[in-house]
Amino acid sequence: MTRRAIVAANWKMNGDSALVNTMVSGLNNVELQDNVNVVICPSAPYLSALVVKAKEDKLNAAISIGAQNVSEHDNGAFTGEISTKMLQELSVEFVIIGHSERRCLYHETSTQAAHKVKAALNAGLTPILCIGESEAERATEQTETVLASQLQPVIDEVGIEKFIDVVIAYEPVWAIGTGKTASSEMAQETHQFIRQFLAKANENVAAKVPLLYGGSVNASNCEELFAQPDIDGGLIGGASLHVEQFKVICSAA
Ligand code: PEP
Numbered sequence: 001m002t003r004r005a006i007v008a009a010n011w012k013m014n015g016d017s018a019l020v021n022t023m024v025s026g027l028n029n030v031e032l033q034d035n036v037n038v039v040i041c042p043s044a045p046y047l048s049a050l051v052v053k054a055k056e057d058k059l060n061a062a063i064s065i066g067a068q069n070v071s072e073h074d075n076g077a078f079t080g081e082i083s084t085k086m087l088q089e090l091s092v093e094f095v096i097i098g099h100s101e102r103r104c105l106y107h108e109t110s111t112q113a114a115h116k117v118k119a120a121l122n123a124g125l126t127p128i129l130c131i132g133e134s135e136a137e138r139a140t141e142q143t144e145t146v147l148a149s150q151l152q153p154v155i156d157e158v159g160i161e162k163f164i165d166v167v168i169a170y171e172p173v174w175a176i177g178t179g180k181t182a183s184s185e186m187a188q189e190t191h192q193f194i195r196q197f198l199a200k201a202n203e204n205v206a207a208k209v210p211l212l213y214g215g216s217v218n219a220s221n222c223e224e225l226f227a228q229p230d231i232d233g234g235l236i237g238g239a240s241l242h243v244e245q246f247k248v249i250c251s252a253a
Contacts, residue, residue, distance in 0.1 A: 002035060003035075003207075003208060003209075003210050003232050004035045004036070004037060004210055004232070005033070005035055005036045005037070005210065005226070005232045005233040005253040006036070006037045006038075006039060006128075006167055006210050006212055006232065006233040006253070007036065007037075007038050007039070007212075007233045007234055007236065007249055007250045007253045008038075008039040008040075008041060008066060008094065008096070008128055008167075008169070008212065008233070008234070008235045008236065009023075009038070009039065009040045009041060009236050009240030009246060010041050010068060010096060010099070010214075010235055010236065010237050010240060011040075011041060011042045011043060011046075011068075011240060011241060012043075012068070012101070012237060013043055014043070014241055015042055015043060015046060015241060016046075017046065017049055019042075019241065020042065020046050020049045020050050020053055021053060022243055023040060023243055023246075024050070024053045024054055024057050024059055025057065026243035026244070026246075026247060027040075027059065027060065027063055027243075027246075027247065027250070028057055028059060028060065030060070030247045030250050030251060031251050032060070032062055032250060032251065032253075033253065036062060036233070036250070036253045037062050037063075037064060038060075038062060038063045038064070038250050039063075039064045039065070039066040039093075039094045039128070040063065040064075040065055040066065040240075041065075041066040041067060041068050041094070041096055042065075042068075043068065044067060044068070044069075044082055047065060047067060047087075047090050047092060048090055050065050051065055051090055051091050051092075064093040064094055065090075065091070065092050065093060065094070066092060066093065066094030066095055066096060066126075066128065067082065067087050067092050067094070067095045067096070068095075068096050068099070069082070069095070069096065069097070069099075069102060070082055070083070070084055070087060070095045070097065070116055070119065070120055070125070071083050071084075071116070071119070072112060072115035072116045072118070072119050073119075074119075084119050084120055084122070084123035084125055085123065087123070087125060088123055088124065088125070092125065093125065093126060094125065094126045094127075094128055094167070095116075095120050095125050095126070095127055095128065096127075096128045096130060096169075096235070097113050097116045097117055097120065097127045097128065097129050097130065098110070098112075098113035098116070098129055098130045098131065098150070099130045099171075100130060100132055100171060100173045100176060101176075104173070110149065110150045110152075110153045110154070111153050111157075113129065113150070113153070113154060114153040114154040114156070114157035114158070115157065117129055117154050117157065117158055117166065118157050118158050121158060121162055121165055121166070126165060126166070126167060127165075127166050127167065128167045128168075128169050128212070128235065129154060129166055129167070129168050129169065130168075130169045130171050130214070130235070131146075131147050131150040131151060131168065131169070131170060131171070131194075132146075132147075132150075132170055132171040132172045132173050132176075132214075132215075133146040133147065133172055133173065134146075134173045134174060135173065135174035138172065138174065143190065143193075144193055144197075147170070147190070147193065147194060147197070148197055151168075151194070151197060151198070154166075155198075155201055160198065160201035160202040160205055161202065161205060163198060163202070163205050163206075163209050164205050164208055164209070166209060167209070167210045167212060168194060168209060168210070168211050168212070169211075169212040169213075169214045169235040170187070170190055170191055170194060170211060170212070170213055170214070171213075171214035171215050171235060172190075172215050174215075175214075175215025175216050176214065176215050176216070176237065177216070177237055177238060178215075178216060179216050180215075180216060181215055181216040181217065181218075181221050181225070182213070182215060184221075184224045184225050184227070184228050184231075187213045187225055187228060187231060188228035188229065188230055188231060191211045191213065191228065191230035191231050192229075192230050194211055194230075195207075195209070195211060195230050210232040210233060211230055211231065211232050212231070212232060212233045212234050212235045213225050213231050213233075213234050213235075214234055214235030214236065214237070216238070217234045217235075217236050217239060217249060218238075218239045218245060218249070219239065219245045219248040219249060222234065222248070222249045222252040222253075223252045226252050226253050233253045234249065234253070236249055
């Protein structure tokens with residue numbers, strides 16, 4: 001089955017206007033396979049500049065813009081939050097939801113992630129739902145239980161049929177920003193579990209959902225990871241801040 005592949009850049013709280021410019025210029029001549037989408041997710045203050053620069057430079061239509069977070073609420077007294085409507089107005093197409101840094105540092109729950117996925121889908125945004133286990137959870141063989149507990153509330157909230165418009169990023173917490181990547185075998189085994197878990201609810205949908213791997217992906221390990229049958233691209237943190245490295249990763253998908 002050919003699924004679309006996605007390489008998403010998560011700049012986290014990094015980058016500046018200069019990076020917006022060099023990334024758009026650099027990606028203008030990147031070689032992408034036909035079914036590959038690239039998504040750049042800068043910090044919120046740079047979304048607008050990125051949209052403008054991408055338009056000015058007539059950036060390849062396969063390259064989209066995403067946000068790193070969104071509120072589950074439509075509007076109101078939620079200081080510091082950003083609504084789906086605000087993202088829509090900026091022509092943002094994707095949004096990362098439930099990143100482990102949001103879960104660990106800001107205590108976001110899977111229920112909250114489920115509400116955010118619902119809000120994003122209702123607004124026509126594509127959620128990149130992040131799930132993943134900690135080092136202790138893997139060591140105690142709880143990986144599958146944890147992943148199931150992160151997925152089930154979202155399935156319950158939006159319904160499995162809506163997952164046709166959802167992208168899932170499997171990001172083992174112990175591999176994020178640590179330089180420790182899951183081996184391609186371990187990543188494939190876990191992606192297969194995720195697909196089988198979705199398939200229990202709907203086989204057809206499960207076969208179509210892009211599953212991205214995230215966690216210290218770089219220009220040297222991307223090819224082997226992306227060659228795995230259930231890995232449909234990656235969510236890239238650190239390496240997405242370096243234009244040449246990121247281009248190699250995009251071309252490997
Ligand atoms: C991430 O932040 O989603 C991520 C995968 O980071 P890194 O690639 O730096 O591990």
